[in-house]
Amino acid sequence: MTIRTPNPINSSQMLLDLQRSKERYSNYASQLTTGKAIVNLGDDPAGSAAILNFQASIDQNSQFISQINAATGFLQNSETVASSVQTQVTRLMELAQSGLNGTQSATSRGAIASEVDGIYTGLVNLANTKVQGKYIFAGTNTTTVPFDAATAPAGQPNSITYNGNNANIDFTVGASATTATNIPGDTLFLGGAAPGSYGGNLDLFNAAKSLSVALNSGNTANIQTAYTNLQAISTHLNDVITQLGGLQNGIDNIKTSLQDVNTNLQAVQDTVEGVxxxxxxxxxxxxxxxxxxxxxxxxxxxxxxxxxxxx
The missing domain is CATH 1.20.5 (Single alpha-helices involved in coiled-coils or other helix-helix interfaces)
Known part of the structure; x- marks a missing residue:
């Protein structure tokens, strides 16, 4: 009689096959749970490398978008202040015209001068606007108060010393793209790089202070000069506001492009990665x-x- 006993080799092979089947079963289960075709990097080295590359590009673009959002905040605040300054300049021009009216008395001109002084103080406050703990009109000297109303530059008693610089704060918004996020204070309020612009026809503080002095003294010639300068300042402010709008539109377009690229990359990544x-x-x-x-x-x-x- 032949006695047959279980073949240990066959049993071992079946156990090995069972283990491999369990691994495949677990992998399929993970795919169905996560929705991803590649659960482990070793499942598809080429596909895994492609996914990592896609994700690296998406992450980098997302960082650029974050930079753009930060830049947008500074530009929007700068534009808001510039628009407020323009409103105040328009009012100063109206007051200057009133002061030129020959029917004004010394008392009424003094009242007009008082309003001019109030606007002047407001303009100094706008020039020293702070956003997120930084002075936005100090150039790159963002921790320094840009305009000190108590200090006049040499030979220009009606102006204010500018303590900032004329440098731009540039943010990286693309692999090879940067954008300015500020307008230096001397450009906006003095019309150009200090100190050469102190007392010039675009020096807003000089125009406002000179207007107040001329109103109080009744000097119509100087009131007219202040008015003429305010007209030039108004035109300059419009140019600055347009510049700020252009910077804003430019980075908005870059942001839209980056978002579109990320959407496309994500779609391709999902195609490779999706189960x-x-x-x-x-x-x-x-x-x-x-x-x-x-x-x-x-x-x-x-x-x-x-x-x-x-x-």
Whole structure:
């Protein structure tokens, strides 16, 4: 009589196949749970490398977008202040015209001068605007108060000393693109790089202070000069506001482009990374069935003993 016993080699192979099936089953389960075709980097090295490259580009573009958002905040505040200054300059021009009216008395001109002084103080406050703890009209000297109303430059008693600089604060908004996020205070309020612009026809503080002095003294010639200078300042402010708007539109366009690129990259990444659900479901079911069958066979083998084969 021939006695047959279970082949340990066959059992070992079945156990090995079972382990591999469990790994494939777990992988399919992870794919269905995460929605990603590549669960482990080793599953598809080429696809994994492509996904990492896509994600690196997306992350870099997202950083540029964050920079743009920060730049936008500074530009918007600068534009808001510039528009407020323009409004005040328009009012100063109206007051200057009133002062030129020959029917004005010394008392009425003094009242007009008082309003001019109030506007002057407001302009100094606007020039020293602070955003997120930084003076936005100090150039790159953002921790220094740019305009000190108590200090006049030499030979220009009606002007204010500018303590900032004429440098731009540039933000990186692309792989090879930067944008200015500020207008230096001397450009906006003095008309150009200090100190050469102190007392010039675009020096706003000089124009306002000179107007007040001329109104109080009744000097119509100087009132007219102040009015003429305010007209030039108004034109200059319009140019600055247009410049700020152009900077804003430029970085808005860059932001839109970066967002579009990220959307496209994400779509391609999803195509590479996304799971093929029909294939994953079929594989998941197949491996589950295979494991059940293998376990059933192993259980029958393990339940047999020598007497089963002798029977």
């Amino acid at each position: 093929d659900y029909p294939t994953a479901i079929t594989g998941f079911s197949r491996e589950g069935t295979a494991q059940s069958a293998t376990l059933s066979v192993l259980s029958k083998i393990s339940s047999k003993n020598l007497f089963d084969y002798l029977a």
